[in-house]
Amino acid sequence: MFGLINVAIQCFVEDTYGRPKWESVTREAGLDFREFEAMLPYPDEVTEAVLDAAEIVLRKDQATIRQDIGTYLVTHKKMETVRRMLRYGGRSFEDFLMSLDELSGRVGLSIPDLEVPQLSLQPHGDGTFCLRIDSLRPGYGDVMMGIVQGLADDYGALVLTELTHVQEHPISCEMIEIELLEASFGQDRGFNLAAGMRPQ
């Protein structure tokens, strides 16, 4: 698994539960280090061990943790880049949903090592959508639930989401039903194109 994903898990645990909890997670997972590097690859087992350990240390089931990670990715200040990447998808929440089809390709262009599941959105025409997530491993459905909910808040939209279908073998296919109740329910946090162009 590419380091970025492990770093995301680490930041989530640290920023939500504090550094000591993260250290407990790494000990529980049997890691001989405490910090993940975003640009280095790690064996998949490491990520699995970290999530298993988080379940024990944080006393939450993995589905909830994965969903919380999704929300964290698009709402925490430290993860502003992720929010911006997704806000490039469009001006409205619906535009954003439509842009998810392209997400895997977009990410692949710039960070080829980052494995992003293939997403496809099917609008039902009545304000409800079905988001299909195909990937090599299950679990992304929960993360996407968190991301979609977080981005809905970001756009000021009110949505309901539900994981309706999970198939794990031979390859993972998960489906989320999204119901857009109100497009402008709250304040849109906005998206300034120029903000990301400043030299780092």
Added chain:
Amino acid sequence: MTIAVSTQVLDALMPMHIVVSPAGRIQYTGPSLRKITSGGALPGALFFDVFKVIRPFGARSFMELYQHEKTRVRVRVDAGARAGDQLTLRGSAVRLPSDGGMLVNLSLGISVVDAVHRFDLSAADFAPADPTIDLLYLIEVNNAAFGESKRLNLRLQGAKQQAEIQAQTDALTGLRNRRAFDQELHRLTEEEIPFALMTVDLDYFKEVNDTHGHAAGDTVLRAVAKVLKEETRNSDYVARVGGDEFVVSFEGLTDIKQLGRIARRIIAGFEKPVDVGCAQCHVSASIGITLSTFYEAPDASRMMQDADHALYHSKSRGRARATLFEPAIRQTADEG
């Protein structure tokens, strides 16, 4: 086929277009271009007053642009609050068959990052078919990934330097380095363990380097390092502490005869010719020895000095020999 399109349609398809009358006056400017030229490209203004045409080279009148039905154009325009702020835009100009006027469609090209900044452009300022937003997306993600890689490199660089500082091994010979040897001497004196200290200097090494080059010199250093390892016990501590200087500590060994035998074997080993590919190199060793039992309170740096005095004595007596330290030697050295 001819279709009539309104300026609203043009706005939607190409928000950076301008319609110019046959007389060369601006009739209409698309919304994004209005934003960039800060109202400069107003209806009624002369196209050539507002836009300085760079390409086609030297075109200063419509007649010159009109010569072709369609032309690639590059123009410079005042853009921004300060005088002198300019942007270069590129695009195409086509002659309108209806009235002989011209339709010019422009794009920001490579100026886009700059323009997005200066005019606070948003996705709405670009046509959906325009891949500019994707370009901006890529730039932003690449910057983030590049920044992360840079941070990683800096961290690795720091870790490498740290590792080098903490290293205990001489990279060339695989022997311990000075830092490690100092720690060992400290341990021996702290724990009051009797030991012998031997300093070994390579003779004729400079000639090897000068004659056969540094690669040959390295080969010789590795060969003599091997001799030192072979002629000492595992519990002895062998280190390379300078270019051609070695030291050995013999824990628990203070038998002068035994040390003499070891020194002779080391010298004999050093004197075996070393094959460096195109030639054979001949070196030897000068050795100085001192014992911790010579001192009431053995001190590492004092013992190193004394062993070195003995070593210089070996050198001055014609090299390729070992000398045991005795106070008289130091006196000779001090007087010399």
